[in-house]
Amino acid sequence: MLNFEFYCPTRVFFGRDQHKRVGEIIKSYGFKKVLLHYGEGSIKKTGLYDEVVKALNDAGIDFVELGGARPNPVLGLVRKGIEICRKENVDLVLAVGGGSAIDSGKAIAVGAANDCDPWLFFMKKREPERALPVGTILTLAATGSETSASAVITNEELKLKRGYNSDFHRPLFSILNPELTYTVSPYQTACGIVDIIMHTAERYLTQKGEAEVTDRIAEAVLKSTINAGRKALKNPRDYKARATLMWAGSISHNGLTGLGRDFFMVSHQIEHEISGMFEEVAHGAGLAVVFPAWMKYAYKYNIPRFCQYAVRVWNCEMDYANPENTAIAGIEATEKFFREIGMPTTMKELNINVTDENIEEMAEKCTNYGERTLPGYIEYGKKEIIDILKLCM
Amino acid sequence: MLNFEFYCPTRVFFGRDQHKRVGEIIKSYGFKKVLLHYGEGSIKKTGLYDEVVKALNDAGIDFVELGGARPNPVLGLVRKGIEICRKENVDLVLAVGGGSAIDSGKAIAVGAANDCDPWLFFMKKREPERALPVGTILTLAATGSETSASAVITNEELKLKRGYNSDFHRPLFSILNPELTYTVSPYQTACGIVDIIMHTAERYLTQKGEAEVTDRIAEAVLKSTINAGRKALKNPRDYKARATLMWAGSISHNGLTGLGRDFFMVSHQIEHEISGMFEEVAHGAGLAVVFPAWMKYAYKYNIPRFCQYAVRVWNCEMDYANPENTAIAGIEATEKFFREIGMPTTMKELNINVTDENIEEMAEKCTNYGERTLPGYIEYGKKEIIDILKLCM
Structure with a gap:
């Protein structure tokens, strides 16, 4: 067993209806102004957007919004988010969506709180000194970004996709309601399954270290x-199956399966x-x-x-x-x-x-x-x- | 799968020699005055006490000390610790030992930061509003107290043993070096094994909730x-075995095996x-x-x-x-x-x-x-x- 450090402080709220508590949860931390960041609009179709807005309003949380995070989220949108956060004095980034919206939100959070271009972090040219806190509402079981320290961003000008790890942008809290993944297409569900498997399998199929607990947890x-x-895939509304995938996805990439x-x-x-x-x-x-x-x-x-x-x-x-x-x-x-x-x-x-x-x-x-x-x-x-x-x- | 909340923010430093970093770790958080709390003296016999004192001195961390935490730690010593913390303006409780020293340290930390008698928390008559931060150096794989929110204290006058859970006294960091458990007696090692098994088995053998990931992790x-x-038990200096027990002990009682x-x-x-x-x-x-x-x-x-x-x-x-x-x-x-x-x-x-x-x-x-x-x-x-x-x- 090699020496390791383990730190996974994200507070997870798991289960049915939990997203309706988002306003109350944000309020309990004392935040006042939120950037509501999301993807290309599916949360509007499913009604999730309205539920989140209602929860924020009910709790008296002020917010500005930025949609448009797409798969393989891009630096251009991150820069736009940073500008909004600074101009509007945002004190929490709330990312609602899958790994793309969350990774994009993380990059915005770290970029807004530091004085240089965020791409420098992804190129390992600079280290951030702080970040705005990030909260998430997850709609896709896949990347594990909801409890992980990592974010992946594509620089669309350079056609470069780079990942970057930092405890600064690791979510403060994440809300995981498996019902929110009922509408994920079979293809995207399968992509998520592969991603979850891979986060654990790549940690498992390594050379050094013998760690029985870690091995068995990975299995x-x-x-x-x-x-x-x-x-x-057989029944998209199977709560137990969706819940298992969602929690497996979070555990798979928070470090636990490779310690x-x-x-x-x-x-x-x-x-x-x-x-x-x-x-x-x-x-x-x-x-x-x-x-x-x-x-x-x-x-x-x-x-x-x-x-x-x-x-x-x-x-x-x-x-x-x-x-x-x-x-x-x-x-x-x-x-x-x-x-x-x-x-x-x-x-x-x-x-x-x-x-x-x-x-x-x-x-x-x-x-x-x-x-x-x-x-x-x-x-x-x-x-x-x-x-x-x-x-x- | 029942709804749940999961929160385990303790930063774990795991492996050989990690306890020698304790001064540097405390310094990185900015703490200045530590209560070094430990048991009945075994850490002096093994040399651990000297190593901890050296690490604190090297990092320029001021400390006062209180030994004497015994198995089934008692309220009397907790009250004494609280008095010291208040008098000496302690800003971190460092518990070095097994579950007894850690539980005692937790009770001191929560008692010192609130205005009432700490036994009221254990009797569920009052809720604390804060606690001093707690750090630990673990010397026994057993209770999981090093990452858990719980503490168990015995009121020696009433002959009552009561547990109490609070995120306030959950350790900020815990240092887990399996080598520090080499000297644990076969009997105490076995007691620890039973305790670890029980923390998971009691969560496992329940009625409600179907949770595949949780079940398999528990197994x-x-x-x-x-x-x-x-x-x-066959070879007390088997690093891999001691490491497995130590990490299993921590995971067993941080919530993960019952979610x-x-x-x-x-x-x-x-x-x-x-x-x-x-x-x-x-x-x-x-x-x-x-x-x-x-x-x-x-x-x-x-x-x-x-x-x-x-x-x-x-x-x-x-x-x-x-x-x-x-x-x-x-x-x-x-x-x-x-x-x-x-x-x-x-x-x-x-x-x-x-x-x-x-x-x-x-x-x-x-x-x-x-x-x-x-x-x-x-x-x-x-x-x-x-x-x-x-x-x-």
Whole structure:
């Protein structure tokens, strides 16, 4: 078990009707002026917007609003949000939506409270000194952004997608009502399932550290997500299944499933280049393509670990004489499940036309033009990333 | 899945040598004057006291000290600590030790910051409005007090042991170095194992709420604790085993293993009466006696749940034709494990002489002299508690 620090202070309000308490919750903290930040309007269609506005009004909370956060949220909107926060003396950013609205809200919160351009944080050129507090109402089980310290933003001018971690913008509170995910489409539900699995699986399939509690918790999250994922796709209004996915999503990316083990997210890093270049690619769908390719490339560096994954998560039989068979069976089970829930597992199925030049460019960007390698079983440089991307074709 | 609120803001520093950072950590928060609170002197024998003092001095942190917190920590010492904190303008209580020192430290922290006698909080007669912040260095994997909102104090005059939960006294940070538990005796290690198991098992064996993630996480904690418990007793300096117990202990009582399910701790409540009356009884040993008795009394009210416990935690075979057999097998497996690790499972083995009058008195106290029943599969009043206590004989 490697040394670790664990800190997850977000207060979670989970369950039916909890979003109706948002005004009262904000008031209990003493905030007065909120930036209500959301996506492209689905919360208006579902009636959630009206319920949130009513709750804010009932509690006497003043607010300004900014919609328009889209999947792969962009820096332009973040800058606009920062301007509003400063002009209107906002003291809390309330993000209502999925990971995109929340990540965008986090970037606004940290940008508004510091004096430099927020992109510098994402490029690791500067460290923030503070942030406005962030609250969230979650409408999609996927990114775990509602309790995580991370945010991912796309610089639309540079076509660069970059993540950035900070305790400053970790949500102060998050409201999780599984009923708010009933209307999520099957495709987006499946993208979320993949994302939840990946946040845990990438922590699980690492080299160093032996951590029994962490391993078993990771397996708990993975098995629950697989079971509930199937049920939620069969019946979108299955409360128990939606609740399981929602809570699994939050736990999956708050650190808990990787404590005491080393931690690198190679598939996530590579996927960011795909959806950074092809904006139409949903993050979860991109991951469903990259992860099996990465596993096929990487399993041979840690066959025992891949066997544990196959047996404990996917109930594969252990082939004691030929463990490699079990490792491969686990990879196949993952790929089969992704297909079962309607996810693509190749670039072709993503409906994007990826050329050799594109792959070269993705690998260049992923290594910051040769400035870095990705750590893992091996050091992933440009050549290794190209090999993995080619396995995605 | 029942609605829930989850909040666990304690910052955990886990691993080798982490306690040597305590001065630097306290300084990073800006605190200046610490009450160093500890137990009956074992930290002086092991050298931990000197290391903590050095770390505080190196960081320029001023401190006063109060030792003497003993198992089943008492109100008298808490009052003394409160007096010191007020007189010396202490701004952080640093508890170094096991659950007793930490619980005592919590009660001091909440008592020092409010104007009434702290026992009123434990009797639920008053609500505190604030507390001094609490930091901990843990030396025993057991109570989970290092990340929990609860504290248990014994009023030695009234011979009453009462627990009290508050976010105010939940530790701000906790330092968990598994090496500090190498010197814990086999008996105390076993008591800790039972306590960890109980914090999760009592949340698990409840009636209402279906929560797949929570169930699987609870099973993860239970299985890890059973495995690591055996290893730590075999080799007290097995770092991985000690680390597993330490982290399992923290997770077991911070709420995570019961989210979305109803929650009552009947065995804990009954045990408090035993160790409240017989001070020589260690809490964990008392639990090892009460829990099997409670299970034998209660399993018939929820056989499917006890089957899940038997199969998933203890690897019992499911008897599909006669599920009751499986439920009983799980109870027997628990009792057998307690014996295997050297725990008593009857009052006789606790070496206390319990009379019928004692049992009557315990049941009276446990129901606050008829003022309350304990909730659960059934309402546990005086009669039911007496029945369970008799099963402990």
